[in-house]
Amino acid sequence: MFTADGKPSDDDPRENGPTLGDERTTLVEALRCARLTLEMKCSGLDAEDMARRSVEPSTMSLLGLVRHLAEGERATFRVMMAGQDVPRLFTSETDRDGDFDGAVPDPQVLREAWDAWRAEVDFAERFVAEAPSLDTTGDDPLNLHGSGGGSMSLREVLVGMIWEYGRHMGHVDLLRERIDGRIGQ
Numbered sequence: 001m002f003t004a005d006g007k008p009s010d011d012d013p014r015e016n017g018p019t020l021g022d023e024r025t026t027l028v029e030a031l032r033c034a035r036l037t038l039e040m041k042c043s044g045l046d047a048e049d050m051a052r053r054s055v056e057p058s059t060m061s062l063l064g065l066v067r068h069l070a071e072g073e074r075a076t077f078r079v080m081m082a083g084q085d086v087p088r089l090f091t092s093e094t095d096r097d098g099d100f101d102g103a104v105p106d107p108q109v110l111r112e113a114w115d116a117w118r119a120e121v122d123f124a125e126r127f128v129a130e131a132p133s134l135d136t137t138g139d140d141p142l143n144l145h146g147s148g149g150g151s152m153s154l155r156e157v158l159v160g161m162i163w164e165y166g167r168h169m170g171h172v173d174l175l176r177e178r179i180d181g182r183i184g185q
Helices: 023-042 047-051 062-081 107-130 154-180
Strands: 137-139 151-153
Touching: 023 062, 023 107, 023 154, 047 062, 047 107, 062 107, 062 137, 062 154, 107 154, 137 154, 151 154
Parallel strands: none
Antiparallel strands: 137 151
16 A cells, blocks of 8 residues: 555555454465555556566566466465466476566566466465365475475465565565655555
8 A cells, every 4th residue: 555654544455354363364364465465566557667677687576576476376375285286387497587587568468477366366265265274284395385395284384475475575665666666555
């Protein structure tokens, strides 16, 4: 949310969510707010703005971050937690930075990135809602998610995704400010 003073506003959709909830409610709400922050920070930008790189030699851009987070949602919830055998969205064994490298200023690329991200978030939200408990586990044999090479609980996954979004929101803030000077919560 962009405000003149950088403080929350009454119409911020991240405010007034569930409070004093149990563990699942708290984790789900924190992740919902992190995802919503990404959308809000990218609002009103066209493909050229979204693909604008931060500083040389970095390939980081808002579009690249949307693609990166879509890839992360997919790898975490579809592959690790649900056990689906699905291809990567934007990266490959030979192009590990495809999420950023392929973030070019093309309206179709932008649409595809947001569509992919929303589809992965929708899947993740359904998976979490249908999981019998936070103790539901997924297998991470290659330690791609910080498991040490074993199982991870849904609880750990939710905390990890909150951390991943939080880590990137600082990047998002700086990228957005560079594009048009906008800052906010």
